[in-house]
Amino acid sequence: MEKSLVVITGASSGFGAEIAKIFNQAGFPLLLLGRRVEKIKALPLNFDKVMIEAVDVTDYSAFEASIKQAEAVYGPTDLLVNNAGVMLLGNVLTQSPTEWQTMLNTNVMGVLNGMQIVLPNMTERKHGTIINMSSLAGKKTFTNHAAYVASKFGVHGLSETIREEVSGSNVRVSLVAPGAAETELLTHVTDQKSLIDYGAWKDSMGGITLDPVHVAETVKFIYDMPQAVNIREIDIAATAQD
Numbered sequence: 001m002e003k004s005l006v007v008i009t010g011a012s013s014g015f016g017a018e019i020a021k022i023f024n025q026a027g028f029p030l031l032l033l034g035r036r037v038e039k040i041k042a043l044p045l046n047f048d049k050v051m052i053e054a055v056d057v058t059d060y061s062a063f064e065a066s067i068k069q070a071e072a073v074y075g076p077t078d079l080l081v082n083n084a085g086v087m088l089l090g091n092v093l094t095q096s097p098t099e100w101q102t103m104l105n106t107n108v109m110g111v112l113n114g115m116q117i118v119l120p121n122m123t124e125r126k127h128g129t130i131i132n133m134s135s136l137a138g139k140k141t142f143t144n145h146a147a148y149v150a151s152k153f154g155v156h157g158l159s160e161t162i163r164e165e166v167s168g169s170n171v172r173v174s175l176v177a178p179g180a181a182e183t184e185l186l187t188h189v190t191d192q193k194s195l196i197d198y199g200a201w202k203d204s205m206g207g208i209t210l211d212p213v214h215v216a217e218t219v220k221f222i223y224d225m226p227q228a229v230n231i232r233e234i235d236i237a238a239t240a241q242d
């Protein structure tokens with residue numbers, strides 16, 4: 001059977017790159033989005049059915065245009081993985097509001113943008129899946145994570161709300177909530193004290209974090225369930241994580 005279009009945001013590194021690989025290996029046509037397209041082009045993929053666009057998920061028009069362009073070639077989006085995200089740690093007393101804004105725009109607005117772009121088609125076709133990448137920080141608090149936690153609690157809240165709204169149209173909305181994994185996520189943190197605190201926390205868990213491959217496998221597992229089955233959420237973390 002012809003496989004349907006899968007759209008993955010934040011495909012240039014970390015979880016997104018692994019999710020791209022697993023769906024590429026399974027033969028799905030892909031639209032891979034990120035701002036650093038050179039990194040996406042360097043992934044070990046079979047590029048026969050892969051479209052790559054430089055899209056900032058906070059730019060609604062660019063996001064929408066890229067999806068329309070891919071759908072003109074590959075047909076309607078059947079899976080959107082809203083994975084793009086940013087984590088800028090810092091104490092609320094000292095962190096720049098610009099960093100809060102970046103996290104809320106990317107992690108919350110970016111996810112809402114993607115959902116609004118693909119949902120009309122999915123609800124009309126009565127088929128489709130959206131998997132939003134949240135975090136364990138979308139369920140519990142972590143020191144120096146106030147705005148990030150706010151953004152990921154937001155992802156949990158909006159996902160479950162929209163899941164209820166579209167369930168009657170046979171459209172699935174799922175959440176993946178990973179624990180710590182060593183991707184490029186921490187490389188954007190500017191606050192040195194937060195990085196030191198993170199290092200100490202990681203040491204306390206024996207230095208073991210999640211392998212991004214297992215997050216990608218989780219996304220694939222959710223999607224591979226029959227359309228009549230919606231795995232609403234999977235929390236996944238290194239066994240050693242507290």
Ligand code: NDP
Nearest residue numbers: 010012014015035036056057084085135180181183184185
């Ligand atoms: P990475 O930093 O490796 O990947 C983040 C991805 O998001 C990159 O591909 C980046 O691409 C993209 N991105 C960031 N901002 C934007 C934007 N404005 N527009 C488009 N793309 C953007 O981190 P991870 O792989 O770890 O993060 C992926 C998701 O997983 C995030 O939502 C993160 O919050 C979540 N997560 C991560 C955990 C971890 O410990 N690593 C734990 C729990 C959740 P580019 O810069 O090219 O635009």
